[in-house]
Amino acid sequence: MNKILPPKNGKYYLTLAIESSCDETAAAVLKDGREVLSNIISSQIDVHKKFGGVVPEVASRKHVENIDMVIQQAIDEAKVSLEDIDHIGVTYGPGLVGALLVGVSTAKAMAYALDIPLVGVNHIEGHICANYIQHPELKPPFLCLIVSGGHTHLAYVKDYGVYEILGRTRDDAVGEAFDKVARAMGLGYPGGPLIDQLSKIGDSKAIKFPRSYLEADSYDFSFSGIKSAVLNYLNSQKQKEMEIIEADVAASFQVAVIEVLVTKAIKAAKEKHTDQIVLAGGVAANSGLREHLKKEAEKEGMHVLYPDIKLCTDNAAMIGCATFYDYIDGYKKDLYLNAIPNLKLGEKNR
Ligand code: KG4
Ligand code: ZN
Numbered sequence: 001m002n003k004i005l006p007p008k009n010g011k012y013y014l015t016l017a018i019e020s021s022c023d024e025t026a027a028a029v030l031k032d033g034r035e036v037l038s039n040i041i042s043s044q045i046d047v048h049k050k051f052g053g054v055v056p057e058v059a060s061r062k063h064v065e066n067i068d069m070v071i072q073q074a075i076d077e078a079k080v081s082l083e084d085i086d087h088i089g090v091t092y093g094p095g096l097v098g099a100l101l102v103g104v105s106t107a108k109a110m111a112y113a114l115d116i117p118l119v120g121v122n123h124i125e126g127h128i129c130a131n132y133i134q135h136p137e138l139k140p141p142f143l144c145l146i147v148s149g150g151h152t153h154l155a156y157v158k159d160y161g162v163y164e165i166l167g168r169t170r171d172d173a174v175g176e177a178f179d180k181v182a183r184a185m186g187l188g189y190p191g192g193p194l195i196d197q198l199s200k201i202g203d204s205k206a207i208k209f210p211r212s213y214l215e216a217d218s219y220d221f222s223f224s225g226i227k228s229a230v231l232n233y234l235n236s237q238k239q240k241e242m243e244i245i246e247a248d249v250a251a252s253f254q255v256a257v258i259e260v261l262v263t264k265a266i267k268a269a270k271e272k273h274t275d276q277i278v279l280a281g282g283v284a285a286n287s288g289l290r291e292h293l294k295k296e297a298e299k300e301g302m303h304v305l306y307p308d309i310k311l312c313t314d315n316a317a318m319i320g321c322a323t324f325y326d327y328i329d330g331y332k333k334d335l336y337l338n339a340i341p342n343l344k345l346g347e348k349n350r
Pocket of ligand 2: 123127148149281282313314
């Protein structure tokens with residue numbers, strides 16, 4: 001598909017994007033879909049830390065408090081004015097309903113007041129699009145492993161916005177498993193980065209945790225088994241009053257998860273005859289996953305791409321990029337746009 005738009009009155013397109021699906025209030029301004037002029041993120045991590053995870057009601061309230069300021073900052077930093085914006089994109093799912101509604105209502109009000117098009121964006125699609133920003137040369141088709149706190153998908157990206165879902169998790173998302181294991185170890189929230197750090201000084205062969213590959217021809221995932229295995233290990237060590245070497249537990253857990261993700265991703269890339277594997281989502285920040293996937297992909301003559309850490313975890317720049325491609329494809333929304341908490345990847349209703 002040709003994705004070059006004729007310049008608008010000889011100028012470029014400016015996208016304002018808003019993201020509020022979970023615990024980051026974010027806004028960004030992009031030029032022609034891939035050039036980020038500003039990318040403002042107000043994280044609520046410190047607020048939710050003391051509860052050991054995201055508290056939905058608190059998240060909604062914090063979004064309400066912060067969203068206007070974050071949008072203003074995005075506009076200021078991009079050195080544009082609201083009148084210059086051509087269209088507004090907002091995450092309308094999946095995510096926490098109350099959190100999503102804050103972004104959706106704000107975007108609707110702005111689109112109405114400025115009399116410009118409104119585009120509803122799928123958050124998971126945004127994670128994939130983070131790679132278009134990071135790698136200007138990247139274009140479909142490619143194999144994408146999407147790993148975040150709420151989602152785990154193996155998808156073949158046939159074209160911009162066109163996905164063939166090969167597999168998904170049947171229970172916990174990868175990031176969720178990292179966070180739950182970290183909580184059981186008393187490490188704090190979010191657990192993924194802490195386990196990643198700890199793994200670097202641990203022995204990944206110390207404890208043999210199970211690898212769940214499911215049926216031989218399946219690209220689905222299951223992480224609840226390994227999560228339970230780690231919890232059982234911790235409990236039994238405590239009961240026997242035996243030492244728990246946290247770094248070894250972290251490294252052994254992480255490698256078990258990574259091995260399954262990498263094996264399935266490479267198998268799927270081979271099946272789809274593509275030599276491009278793209279990582280997306282918060283867990284794409286994991287250093288072990290990046291290294292292991294790169295190493296194994298190189299053996300097969302494939303290459304691996306992923307975004308910078310700031311573009312891996314939730315942000316609005318990725319939503320802006322998805323907005324642009326949706327806009328080109330005509331996925332504009334009217335002011336009846338609503339939040340869809342369980343929106344699926346590839347599900348688009350015009
Ligand atoms: O994409 P994201 O910001 O939010 C969702 O859309 O879910 O992902 C957040 C998840 C959390 O579970 C967090 O623990 C995990 O990404 N994460 C990591 C790392 N950095 C963030 N997991 C493993 N290793 C990391 N370095
Ligand atoms: Zn996300």
